[in-house]
Amino acid sequence: MADMTPIAGLIATDGHDIAERLREFVQDREAFSDNTWNQLLSVMRIGSRWADEHGRSFLPMSPADLRDYLLWLQASGRASSTVSTHAALISMLHRNAGLVPPNSSPQVFRAVKKINRAAVISGERAGQAVPFRIGDLLTLDQRWSDSERLQQIRDLAFLHVAYATLLRVSELGRLRVRDISRAADGRIVLDVAWTKTIVMTGGLIKGLGDLSSQRLTEWLTLSGLNAEPDAFIFGPVHRTNCARVETSKPLSTRALEDIFARAWQEAGPGQDARSNKNRYRGWSGHSTRVGAAIDMATKKYSTAQIMQEGTWKKAETVMRYIRHVDAHAGAMVDFMDQHIKV
Structure with a gap:
């Protein structure tokens, strides 16, 4: 404006x-x-x-x-x-x-x-996206990795990158093919120009693991985007099962949210999640960030490490996501378990 x-x-x-x-x-x-x-x-x-x-x-x-x-x-x-x-x-x-x-x-x-x-x-609680956990990603990987539908190949690559990088939907949407490089072992490195909380000339570097690198490579190869450095990585797929090269504007937030909706229909628990502030009835754009944070906390990564991966500036935000993970790790629970025999 x-x-x-x-x-x-x-x-x-x-x-x-x-x-x-x-x-x-x-x-x-x-x-x-x-x-x-x-x-x-x-x-x-x-x-x-x-x-x-x-x-x-x-x-x-x-x-x-x-x-x-x-x-x-x-x-x-x-x-x-x-x-x-x-x-x-x-x-x-x-x-x-x-x-x-x-x-x-x-x-x-x-x-x-x-x-x-x-x-x-009155009972109001902060809303939170339904977590998309590592198990959900692996379930989808089993179902979509050999798909003949290019849309599912793209969606799977998107979810791998979303979970592995903890980037926000808008940040994922503006990634271009030219932002991809390879480490010495062949794994993908993404050059993220800027995020909601990090705006600096040095940008942000995100590396992908073996499986995520493989899924993104498969999408780029099958779609033909490897030869289009200016194209957005996650562009539209035509109903004729062909990828369209898009260089002017990324997929809309609605289109990217639809990826999570299709994933929920494929591998969700089979019914809508309990309504959360009239939202969050299934996976949404924030689900991979929440799920990855919970999975890292479950594996005892520190709050500082989780904050770094998700580019969170406030520890309170992370703690809100992982508050249930260590509910039974408190000093009082430990004290009582040691002194009370059931």
């Missing part, structure tokens, strides 16, 4: 300084991921509509108005994590407009604490 259209309507006619700062903000939108920017636009639409309907100001927003807005979001059925996202993005918008964020007020702090406490007491 190159203009001020979504923001212009939020600014008072005399807010020339604010308008100029926001214009600079929009010009530098490439500093943020598409997901963050789209979330910001969504918060702006919802927040400005609320402000209009309730006779409040969205920009700048007073602490009292922000408190009422966050409580309104909660009363409207939004999860506490969604409410926190709105608060954080409103703060970001104010900072970039040169305004004091209303979030710094104790009034808002108490409101957020109240919302989080009410959510926990």
